[in-house]
Amino acid sequence: MFSIVYITAGDMDEARKIGRKLVEERLAACANIFPITSIFRWKGKIEEGGEFGIIAKTKTGKVKEIEKKVKEIHSYEVPCVVSFRMDEGSSDYLKWIEDSVES
Template identity: 45%
Template structure:
């Protein structure tokens, strides 16, 4: 089993809650943590932009990674949403088993 953390940035709290619920409901993530709003500064279409965004951390597996990316992209309000996945190198065996169990059935 390869556990991953997906980092996803949303445009609002309500969007983050909606996407998080969909990911857990569809078993694409075992759990999603919605973090406090943050201030993002980025370049978009040639201009420097700044805005408040809501980051999320979703726990998933390698087997669900592509489906998670596709589903978030479908639900997201941004044309080009920030979705990155990082491997979890170490975790308690029971927690890894839980992630796998909660994302494995459909």
């Protein structure tokens, strides 16, 4: 099975660091990074600000390792690391993920 892991980072440098680390360590096949605006409640206040989203494609069995790695290097007290299982996808693309992520 395969999953998408969604992560947010405070700036592009941190997002690149996280994405690169996940791919280098073969925890993810790919990490897409994009700018986002987030509105959220933090310590009793409504906050709004720019962040960067990361979408990492991986094997479902690697999600916990990704969460652990992100928590090791992330600057946030409570980083967003959530996963979604892929129900379907291009068989060629899923094979590429299979081959790119360490077993």
